[in-house]
Amino acid sequence: MTDTEKNAPRxxxxxxxxLVKDFRVRSGMRSSRFRAVDHVSFxxxxxxxxxxxxxxxxxxxxxxxxxxxxxxxxxxxILLDGERSAHRGVALMRYRNDVQMVFQDPFASLxxxxxxxxxxxxxxxxHHRAQGRDAIEAxxxxxxxxxxxxxxxxxxGRRPHELSGGQRQRVASARALAPxxxxxxxxxxVSMLDVSIRLGLLNMFAxxxxxxxxxxxxxxxxxxxxxxxxxxxxxxxxxxxxxxGPSDRVILDPQHAYTKTLLAAAPNPENHGKLREEVRAxxxxxxx
Amino acid sequence: xxxxxxxxxxxxxxxxxxxxxxGLTPVLTATDVSIDYLVEPPVHAVKNVSLTLHxxxxxxxxxxxGCGKSTFAYGLNRLLKPPADLASGSVTFHDESGTxxxxxxxxxxxxxxxxxxxxxxxxxxxxxxxxxxxxxxRQLFDVFTTHRPDMPKKQMRAEAQELxxxxxxxxxxxDSFAHELSGGMRQRVMIAMALALxxxxxxxxxxxxxxxxxxxxxxxxEIMRLREQFGFAVVFITHDLPLLLEISGRIAVMLxxxxxxxxxAADIYERPQHDYTRRLLSSFPSLTGDRGAFIRTGETGGxx
Numbered sequence: 001m002t003d004t005e006k007n008a009p010r011x012x013x014x015x016x017x018x019l020v021k022d023f024r025v026r027s028g029m030r031s032s033r034f035r036a037v038d039h040v041s042f043x044x045x046x047x048x049x050x051x052x053x054x055x056x057x058x059x060x061x062x063x064x065x066x067x068x069x070x071x072x073x074x075x076x077x078i079l080l081d082g083e084r085s086a087h088r089g090v091a092l093m094r095y096r097n098d099v100q101m102v103f104q105d106p107f108a109s110l111x112x113x114x115x116x117x118x119x120x121x122x123x124x125x126x127h128h129r130a131q132g133r134d135a136i137e138a139x140x141x142x143x144x145x146x147x148x149x150x151x152x153x154x155x156x157g158r159r160p161h162e163l164s165g166g167q168r169q170r171v172a173s174a175r176a177l178a179p180x181x182x183x184x185x186x187x188x189x190v191s192m193l194d195v196s197i198r199l200g201l202l203n204m205f206a207x208x209x210x211x212x213x214x215x216x217x218x219x220x221x222x223x224x225x226x227x228x229x230x231x232x233x234x235x236x237x238x239x240x241x242x243x244x245g246p247s248d249r250v251i252l253d254p255q256h257a258y259t260k261t262l263l264a265a266a267p268n269p270e271n272h273g274k275l276r277e278e279v280r281a282x283x284x285x286x287x288x
Numbered sequence: 289x290x291x292x293x294x295x296x297x298x299x300x301x302x303x304x305x306x307x308x309x310x311g312l313t314p315v316l317t318a319t320d321v322s323i324d325y326l327v328e329p330p331v332h333a334v335k336n337v338s339l340t341l342h343x344x345x346x347x348x349x350x351x352x353x354g355c356g357k358s359t360f361a362y363g364l365n366r367l368l369k370p371p372a373d374l375a376s377g378s379v380t381f382h383d384e385s386g387t388x389x390x391x392x393x394x395x396x397x398x399x400x401x402x403x404x405x406x407x408x409x410x411x412x413x414x415x416x417x418x419x420x421x422x423x424x425x426r427q428l429f430d431v432f433t434t435h436r437p438d439m440p441k442k443q444m445r446a447e448a449q450e451l452x453x454x455x456x457x458x459x460x461x462x463d464s465f466a467h468e469l470s471g472g473m474r475q476r477v478m479i480a481m482a483l484a485l486x487x488x489x490x491x492x493x494x495x496x497x498x499x500x501x502x503x504x505x506x507x508x509x510e511i512m513r514l515r516e517q518f519g520f521a522v523v524f525i526t527h528d529l530p531l532l533l534e535i536s537g538r539i540a541v542m543l544x545x546x547x548x549x550x551x552x553a554a555d556i557y558e559r560p561q562h563d564y565t566r567r568l569l570s571s572f573p574s575l576t577g578d579r580g581a582f583i584r585t586g587e588t589g590g591x592x
Contacts, residue, residue, distance in 0.1 A: 056500040056503075194352045194353040195572070199571055227573070251575065264505070267501075267530040267533075268576070269530050269534060269557045271534050272533055272534055272553055272554055272557065274534070275509065278509075279513045279516055282513070
C-alpha cells in the first residue's frame with residue numbers, strides 16, 4: 001500500500017449484516033445452544049452515533065465483541081467499506097486500524113504495570129502510526145491532548161493507579177484513537193464512572209466524533225444519555241433488535257412493549273411519589 | 289460558643305422542609321458526627337454532620353464518589369474499621385419501646401445485640417456480599433442463631449422461607465448457593481437478610497447500582513412494598529439522583545463531607561437551593577423532557 005492510498009480518506013460505512021451468535025451452554029452431561037444474538041443488522045456511518053440499548057444479557061455486548069473481533073459470529077457478516085472483514089492476519093490488523101473499542105471497566109482495561117505512555121505507544125507502533133522515538137512521543141502527547149489530559153508529558157509517565165476513573169477512561173479512549181480508528185465501539189463507557197463526570201466524558205466523545213468524523217456504536221442501558229448522544233437507537237431484547245429508529249422517536253414514542261418496559265423502568269424525577277402510590281394501591285387490592 | 293463560629297453553616301433547607309417534618313417522630317439522630325481517616329495526612333471524610341431520620345421515612349443521601357456518604361452511613365451503624373475513626377459527635381437510636389440508645393456507647397455484647405436487630409444494612413455490591421461457600425439457608429439461619437438463639441430449627445426454616453417469599457424469591461431457592469442466583473436475586477436475598485429481624489431502620493448503600501434498570505425497578509418496588517408493610521425507615525445512599533427523587537421523601541445532598549442541602553425531594557427537584565445540587569441535577573439529562581443544553585455541545589459548550 002502506498003502512502004497516498006493509506007492516507008486517502010475512506011468514507012465507507014461499517015455494516016453489520018444478519019449477525020448471529022450461538023453459545024454452547026452445558027448443564028451436566030448435556031449441552032444446548034443459546035442464541036445470544038439473533039439476526040442483527042445495522043449500519044454505522046461516519047459521523048453518526050448508533051446507540052444499542054437493552055438490559056443485561058440482551059446480547060448488546062456480544063454484538064460489540066463481534067464487531068471488535070473478540071468473538072467470532074456463528075453466521076452473518078461484518079462489512080467495512082462494503083468489503084467482508086477478515087478474521088485473522090494482516091487483513092485483521094488493517095480492520096483494527098479502523099475499528100476500535102472502549103471497554104466498560106477503566107479499572108480492568110488498563111494494565112497496572114505499564115505507564116499511560118506505554119499504553120498509547122503500543123498501538124502507535126503496532127499500527128505504524130509513527131516511527132522513531134521523537135515522533136512516537138509527539139503522537140502520544142497529541143493523543144493525550146485530544147482527550148483533555150493535561151499536561152500530556154507528565155501524564156504519559158503515570159501508571160493507571162495514579163489516575164481517577166474518568167482519567168483512565170480518557171486514556172482508554174486515546175488508546176482506541178491511536179491506530180487512527182474511524183469507528184469506535186463504546187461498551188458502557190461511562191457506567192462505572194461517577195455521575196458528575198459522565199456527561200463530561202460523553203461530551204468529549206461527541207467532540208472527538210465531530211472532529212474526526214467517527215462512527216460510534218454507543219452501548220448502554222441508560223436511555224437518557226442514549227437519547228441525547230445518539231442519532232439512532234436500537235433496542236435489543238433477547239438477542240433481537242425489537243425496535244429501531246431516530247433517538248427522539250424511540251424514546252418519546254416507543255412502539256414495542258419491551259421499549260415501553262425499559263422506559264418505565266428508568267428513574268424519572270417527574271414520577272416523584274408515584275411508585276409509593278402504586279405500591280399502596282397494590283397492597284390495598286391484595287388486602288381485599 | 290466560639291467553636292461554633294468556625295463551623296460551617298448547616299445544610300440549606302426551605303420552610304417546607306420544616307412543614308414536612310411535622311408529626312414525624314425521630315428514630316435515629318446523628319449530631320455533629322465527624323469521621324476521620326487516620327492516614328498520613330488525615331482525611332476528614334465527614335465533617336460535623338447532623339441528620340435526623342424519622343420513623344418510616346425514606347431519606348436519600350446523594351453525592352458523588354468520595355463525598356463521605358458511605359462513611360457516614362457506616363458510622364451510624366458502628367461499622368467503621370481503622371483507619372476510620374469517629375472523632376466526635378453522637379448517634380442516638382430512639383427505640384420503639386421508648387428508650388433511647390446511645391449507639392456510640394455500645395460495645396461488645398450490647399453492640400452485637402443492637403446491630404441488625406434495630407438497624408440493618410444492605411451493602412454495596414450485591415454480587416459479592418453473600419458468602420459463596422455456604423447456602424442461602426445457612427446465611428439466613430446465621431442471623432437467627434445469633435439473635436434468636438431459642439428459635440427452633442423448624443421455625444427458622446419457616447421464617448427463612450417466608451422472608452424469601454416476601455422479597456420475591458422462590459422459597460425453594462433456600463438451598464441454593466450465591467453463584468446459582470442472578471444478580472437481582474442475590475440482592476433480594478440480601479434484603480431478606482436485612483429484613484429478618486424486622487429492624488426499625490435499614491441502611492441501603494447503593495443497593496441497585498450494579499443491576500440493570502429493569503431489575504432495579506423490581507427491587508425498588510419490593511423495597512417500597514416492604515416498607516409499607518413493616519414501616520421501617522430507610523437511609524438510601526446512591527449517586528443516582530433521579531432515582532432518589534422518585535422514591536424518597538427527603539434528600540440530603542453531601543459534598544466533601546458535609547451535608548450542603550437537606551430538603552424534600554420535590555423541592556430538591558423543583559427548587560434546588562445549593563449550587564452543587566443544581567450541578568448534580570444537571571448531570572442527568574432528562575429522559576423525556578426538552579433536549580435543552582444536552583445536544584452534544586462539547587466540553588466548552590456551544591462550540592458546534
